Amino acid sequence: MENTILKAEMLSKTYSNGSIMQHVLKNLNIDIKAGDFTVIMGSSGSGKSTLLYALSGMDKPTLGKIDFKGEEISKYSNDRLAVFRRKHCGFVFQQIYLNETMSVLDNIIISGLLVSRDKKAIAARAKELLHQVGMTEVCYQKYPSQLSGGEAQRVAIVRALINAPEIVFADEPTGALNSTNAINVLDVMTEVNASGQSIIMVTHDIKTARRANRILYLKDGVIIDELKLGSYVKDDPQRHKILREFLERMGW
């Protein structure tokens, strides 16, 4: 259990409207190990995104606790949670949310400055990461509107990685991309994960899910089953078959 970095115990999230309570997550127990590429799947309204936000400290659970490296973050105040997120979590969303008035490089540096004051070091790391995700120097000074969807999402991934977070949380990162761009972005995420980065990703796309080494299937706020896949191997038909069978069993 020593490499568990995130652990949720009896996690529940309830939305109340007067006397009507809607339990979106129900008594969930999850362990996330360092280096895992975990994918959360489930039908619409099953609580995937709620779970992702609760685990990442973006939202507070109603019941239960979340431990991050032995710290019970579910008890943190909102301010402390914000600091925690900046230091330890990276986020990639379906909507890319790059600042349109800043260049690619500045978009990344400004996120780095939230944690460190060493701008030079941040810029150097940003360039290194941009290079790693296949962005050439030409792009550094481009504005988000001059980028393709896939390029913008790769910049968003670099922004998520700039503070060397323990975990990257991704909510449908390829949801708004065409298939070529989606594959590029997934390749980047797979590479990042191969270098030891933990990723938790929500998706409803089987091709995206195939990249993970662990699939959690959520139904009505409960994890009904999980599938452990080995590390991603490109064009492995067996992997796809196992995943498809698992999803069929789950009523996908």
Add this chain to the structure above:
Amino acid sequence: MKIKRIIIAFTLLLAASYGVLFCYINATQINAVDVTQINSVVKTIEKDWANGDTEKTGASGGMAYQIALVTDDNYQSLLFEGIRNRHTIMDLTSVSADGQAEVLGKVIFLTDGSEEEKMKNNLLAMITVVFLMVLILVDVVLGMVHFSILRPFGVMKQFAQKIADGDLEFRLPMDRGNYFGAFTESFDLMREELRKARQGEYEANISKKELVAELSHDIKTPVATIKAICELLTAKLGGVKFDTQTGSAAETTIAESIEKIAVIHAKAGVIDALISNLFHATLEELEMLKVNVSEQPSTVMLKMFREMDHFGKIRFKNDLAECLISCDPLRLGQVIDNIISNSYKYAGTDIDVWFDLDKTEKYLEVKIRDDGDGVNPDEWPLVCEKFFRGSGEAVQNTPGSGLGLYLARLFMEGMGGSIRCYNEAGFVVELRLKVV
């Protein structure tokens, strides 16, 4: 059954009539050739012939004829053909001057000898068709009468019998294509209304009883609290110290207050007993009170315990594991209420509470323990039985109905949980609640 017999009888009658008629017609010989007329025609031809009308073909009296003279070359062949075609052939004679009859030839009447056979066959065929049509028509009419009138009446008779027996769930089948559809529909509507009325009456009765049962049980809780507070006030006022100068007046006031409190306590006891009587009367018929299970946060229990902590005696020995449990908050509140009230009533000591979450078996255990004398081990399985009261001194000296733990078990089981009672340096009640 009757209609079937009618159909069979009619069919047999028709078949018999047909048979008789068939045989009769078949046996009848019809002479299609009218000999008198033929003779008359021949005589007319002979007369005409004598007068010089030697037309060889013609028609008279509705019959076509042809004359073959012996002098004709084709006389023989015409004759043979006439015979072959079964024509009627007569001699054409003339009387010569010497009064001798002389055969001039033959008059061949173009009648068909087989016509009479044909007519007979046609007649038989026609009779067969008519008989068959009558048979089919009558059978179809009778069948329709059976299916659309008699059978629905039979079903209605059965329906009326069921209604009379009190079975209001029996639906009257309706056939929209049937003439009686609307008629049967109104019968079924009547049944539906009757059923609703009866169901409404039953539900009203049940809900009235439930209301009385629930109210009487709910009233018991505040009454128990009033009694407990009376006891607390009596104890506190009894312990007040007075200084010697102002003492006597104050002492009198306090003594009077204690007396009044004792009256309140006694009256509360009477209310309690009356409520119990009321409760017994309805509970017997109800068998069980409604439990509406929903998913609730386990934290609701903390509030329930706090609400019962009038004397500050409840101590939580560990943190409550936060989770979602299956429970009815109202009923779970009553369960905790009954357990804590019992403890106040019979033990009066501190109450310790432990929470234990079993993630594998998926239940939350709540252990409630006091430091009282507990219950005789022989009676452990019985404490949750209806109207059972322990044999211990504290129980015997305290009024009670023997329903608190019975209801607790009823409610816990209704919530999919369980309750267990035993001694462990005091009396322990262990509740198990299902974790979602």
